[in-house]
Amino acid sequence: MPDVQGAQRFELRDAVAADASELAELTTAAWRTAYAEILPEGFLGAMDVSAREERLRERISDPGLACFTIVAISGGRCVGFVSGGPARATADGGEVCAIYVAPDHCGRGFGRSLLGAAAARLADAGYTQARLWVFTRNRAARRFYERCGWRAEAGRAYWRRDGLRRQLTCYSRSLAKGARLDEARLETAITR
Numbered sequence: 001m002p003d004v005q006g007a008q009r010f011e012l013r014d015a016v017a018a019d020a021s022e023l024a025e026l027t028t029a030a031w032r033t034a035y036a037e038i039l040p041e042g043f044l045g046a047m048d049v050s051a052r053e054e055r056l057r058e059r060i061s062d063p064g065l066a067c068f069t070i071v072a073i074s075g076g077r078c079v080g081f082v083s084g085g086p087a088r089a090t091a092d093g094g095e096v097c098a099i100y101v102a103p104d105h106c107g108r109g110f111g112r113s114l115l116g117a118a119a120a121r122l123a124d125a126g127y128t129q130a131r132l133w134v135f136t137r138n139r140a141a142r143r144f145y146e147r148c149g150w151r152a153e154a155g156r157a158y159w160r161r162d163g164l165r166r167q168l169t170c171y172s173r174s175l176a177k178g179a180r181l182d183e184a185r186l187e188t189a190i191t192r
């Protein structure tokens, strides 16, 4: 890797249970910022950080789950993460289940590196196709996925919680041999 002057070094690694608290805080901050126009303030304000932390800890610690969580570490803190595993809604393929970058670190290449690492991990697990779901109204994330080579599919689904219902759009990409994975190296540098 070229040693770019002024570049900010960061590391991608598998999450450990001790990351759960930071990841729960990060997810909550990302939802409150990115979904302010999509979900009601009351719902976002009432998000339960400790329940989310517990779910994350269980998922990270369960070796029986064919799921992974990869974190981006910069300046000694977790600034983003991606998780994935077998597709939940279809019988075949892999899925990127969640990707969040801390609001003060968005737009600096962390998301692209994390998404590339998730695609590489799913390809290594033998999947030839990956999917993910995004709020249809989350235009920023949809542009991000499109810039990273994912394509919107025709199908629609709905996210439902606490009496709320929001449309989701499915994105997919090929992981077949020969597909350009934009694979992230485990230690890399942000140059912008």
Ligand SMILES: CC(C)(COP(=O)(O)OP(=O)(O)OC[C@H]1O[C@@H](n2cnc3c(N)ncnc32)[C@H](O)[C@@H]1OP(=O)(O)O)[C@@H](O)C(=O)NCCC(=O)NCCS
Binding pocket: 030, 031, 034, 099, 100, 101, 102, 105, 106, 107, 108, 109, 110, 111, 112, 113, 133, 134, 135, 138, 139, 140, 141, 143, 144, 145, 147, 148
């Ligand atoms: C969506 C998210 C993961 C993207 O991560 P990021 O670190 O901000 O994105 P990057 O800096 O790696 O950008 C990668 C590419 O996407 C583009 N992109 C990122 N955000 C964009 C936006 N809001 N509008 C247009 N393009 C965007 C970048 O320009 C870049 O393209 P380029 O490399 O060709 O210049 C991050 O912004 C985030 O966590 N958002 C809030 C939570 C969220 O919506 N998560 C997705 C849930 S489905």
